């Protein structure tokens with residue numbers, strides 16, 4: 001692979017070895033464009049104004065240099081030295097979790113602070129000392145006023161998804177926070193869009209910032225491949241099951257699946273083996289001989305699925321792909337175009353499938369704009385679709401067998417049974433046996449419909465604003481929701497720590513309340529609780545049913561979310 005020499009590594013960006021080791025352990029093979037640009041600038045100590053969206057790797061783009069700087073600039077006291085402000089509770093948890101993973105071995109603790117969680121626990125954690133805090137503006141201000149959050153020794157501030165924070169009405173809170181923190185600090189502001197309100201904040205609070213825009217170059221018209229482009233919106237936890245189901249429906253000939261990390265590659269290979277696919281991994285951690293072996297299998301059609309990272313797939317010359325799958329929305333439009341260009345070659349039709357999380361939908365639109373081609377948003381096949389498809393396959397193989405003949409050796413069985421039973425009844429029983437023996441009746445759980453945006457469930461909002469931010473009907477892409485039908489969120493008093501996964505809640509609700517999973521909206525699992533978005537008309541029924549039952553063996557509190 002000739003382009004390997006040109007690959008820029010995390011070490012080349014100037015990050016200290018412990019951080020390089022941490023991202024390598026996470027399976028990141030190379031920095032994304034926003035990381036390549038932002039990390040060296042931030043390590044240098046520059047302020048930064050960055051235009052980048054979710055899914056581009058921007059969290060690591062500020063988190064890694066923040067960790068790098070904070071270990072370099074050893075601080076004194078127990079005050080907070082790094083602060084990240086984010087618009088929602090959900091994002092606060094996600095960003096804190098990411099920083100925690102990157103900080104392995106550095107001894108820098110990170111604390112998320114968001115509304116809706118018990119104040120006394122947050123205060124106790126702050127008293128123990130929190131060098132890095134990830135907070136929603138409302139809750140950060142609350143702690144500043146109580147003097148439980150000490151920002152006197154703040155060295156680095158990040159405003160993440162700044163446009164979203166303004167949209168949610170946090171402008172005043174941001175002003176109040178920004179006016180009370182040390183001038184001597186480094187500031188980075190990230191925003192998906194750069195309206196004048198954001199520019200004004202940047203002018204007031206950033207010092208001659210470097211600008212980083214994740215340029216999405218327009219590919220030349222001839223370069224845009226003509227392939228069917230489809231995207232599915234799905235929550236991360238359901239991606240493996242979703243992709244398996246989609247491929248079962250598509251029945252692809254030869255497929256290349258792109259993942260972000262080595263770990264993802266490896267776990268997907270296992271998922272697909274369990275589904276009976278011949279899947280092979282291809283990533284940068286493999287030696288050339290192993291790679292050649294895998295490619296050999298794929299070319300000889302002894303493997304159906306090749307699951308690869310971008311780095312490993314670079315320079316691959318494979319001709320007969322029927323499908324290319326983006327397991328995540330790629331970090332740049334160029335990467336997208338490059339990836340999907342691998343199918344539909346030589347005038348043959350191809351399909352490009354992209355799995356996007358609800359938050360990444362904006363990225364799809366950006367890609368559409370630049371490629372000037374439509375990406376169809378498709379509905380994740382339901383259990384019923386899958387069953388129908390499987391029956392179709394059984395029917396097709398029976399037809400083939402009938403046309404091929406060569407069944408004389410069992411004909412006598414049919415004839416002898418025909419003396420006792422109706423011939424259609426015999427055929428039906430035989431088909432049922434054949435169908436069952438295809439062993440495909442597993443994986444029968446519905447995959448919940450992912451809504452367009454977090455429906456506000458995890459937003460840290462103030463009561464006065466609640467009415468405004470909550471009155472919008474949930475925007476459901478998959479038609480699982482009747483437009484305008486009011487929805488509410490239910491609080492379930494068990495979360496990640498109790499081992500709850502979205503499937504447990506879907507199972508309990510569909511099973512106990514006899515409500516179809518299709519009507520369920522976003523499900524958010526926090527450490528100690530979960531929130532489920534349901535149609536208001538079914539809320540009481542679901543609450544009553546869940547109160548009668550146990551989830552993961554325990555009785556749990558179920559009620560309307562108090563933030564409603």
Ligand code: AMP
Pocket residue numbers: 027028029030031032035053054055056057058059060260261
């Ligand atoms: P973000 O845009 O920060 O929300 O990141 C999107 C996803 O990309 C997260 O799941 C990260 O773990 C992952 N990610 C970030 N940087 C890289 C990288 N250099 N290589 C692979 N995955 C990455």
